[in-house]
Amino acid sequence: MIYLDYAATHPMRPDALAAYAQAAALPGNPASVHAAGQAARERLEEGRARVAAAFHVDPRTVIANSGGTEGDNHVLLGVTRAWQEQHGRPGHLITTPTEHSAVLAPARWLQSHGWAVTFLTPDVHGRYDPEQLRDTLQADTALVSIHHANNELGTVQDTATLTGLAAARGVPYHVDAVQAPGVLSVDLPGWGVTYATFSAHKWGGPRGVGFLYVRRGETLPPVTLGGGQEGGVRPGTQDTAGVYAAGVALTHAEAERTATHAHLMALRDHFVQAVSSIPGVTLNHAPDGSPKVVNLTIPGADGEALLMNLDMLGVAASAGSACSAGTMQPSHVLTAIGLSEPDARSSLRFSFGAATTATEVETAARALAQAAQWSRS
Template structure:
């Protein structure tokens, strides 16, 4: 199999698997005060510290959780609840139509309950301007939520510029940064964001583990209640093995991030060149976006048939976000940037990792050419 679906999940690295096995063998709960519990606590905090070091922040600003979906929901719903309790009425949220469903769903849930939601307008590649954001801010704006790197297009936002606009009006800013680590630099102090969310399985760590960054001095009210773990913000026994393995995997990914970026850039250029001769194919991703992702549309083809044909030919790709797979709906990201429903349904996402080879790229390009012929026959 040629695996080109790294944006959906990055296979666990050897370092992460070894770290997970080591931590999983420990019997203690990290909240227990006995020696077994403290041994688990030591690995839990080492994993958190490794992640914090990669992002340039204090480890105490990171809340361990189950991943990006939980983190996005925790930020949007927690901030909204606190704002509404303080002011006695629904407030205003600013976000975008190209967000991951983990942001779109809670935003729409709030909108259905009286919150005003401003949906910014993307350009042809899914980028948002600081000027548009500034014009959208209102006295009752409780939160701005804009992703850093898009999971379908690879578009990278100017997060420092956008966050600065919100900060000038004392409005909290949240970035879903799930697709960035291991490929793009993540320096949270330089970004100036209030909150950011991450998933370890995007950088070669285990699935079901993630982090929410909460800037020092900011608050994140809990949306779940129980014990006092994670400062009471995310109660429940922590996944010691998962957090430790996440930290080990990110340390390794950061050590070779420059080489990874160069490698992925070469793969993306090679793939785009190889498939450019396929009739009616267009490239959707921006040339300056993340090199991890290639989005293409084959007008007149059936996207579902393309995926099945690729699978038969031994290539794993996707039609967009893995969290939206099986919905039979056109990609909301591609629709937002102006593609018709037919073209959005005829689109595929290929995403690469450090282990992807040039031979696999060539094989995938040949398979796409064959799959396109079959789907149009």
């Protein structure tokens, strides 16, 4: 199997697997005061410290959780609830139509409960003009939530500039940065964001582990109640082994990031050139975006059939976000940037990792040409 679905999940790194096994063998609860509990606590805090170091922040600002979906929901629902309790009425939220469903779903829920929600308008590659954000900010804007790197297009936003505009009006800014670590630079203080969400399985850590950054001096009320773990922000017994393994994986991924970025750039260019001979193929991804992602359309070919044909030929790709797989709906990201529903249904995402080889992308391109021919016949 040629695995070209790294944007969905990065296979767990060997160093992370070893770290997980080591920490999972510890019997204690990290909240316990006895020696076994404190041994587990040491691994938990080492994992947190590694994540904080990679993102250039204080470990006390890093909250361990289950991943990006939990983090996105926590920020949108927690911040808006606190704002509404303070002001006695719903306020205003700004986000985009190309966000992950973990942002869009709570945004639409808030909209159905009286909140005014502005969805910014993207260009053809999913970029957002800072001036549009400036013009959209209102006196009652409670939060801005815009991703850094798009999971389907690879488009990278100018997060520092966007954050600065929100900060000038005193509005908190949340960034879903799930697709960035290990490929793109993440500098949370430099960006100036208030909140940021991450998932460890995107950089080769374990699935079901993530992190929520809350800037020093800011508050975020819990959305679940029960215990005092994670400073009371996210109660529940922590996944010690998962957090430790996530930190180890991120340390190595960040150390290799420059080399990985260059490798992915070469792979992406090679793959794009190889698939350009397929009749009618068009590219949707941002040419200056994350080199991890290629998104393309083969008009007249059914996306589901393409994926099944590719799978039979030994290539794993996707039609978009793994969290929306099986919905049979056209990608909301692609329709937001102007693709018709038929073209969105005829589109695929290929995403690469450090272990992907030039031979693999060449083979995948030939398989795609065959799959397209079968799908169109």
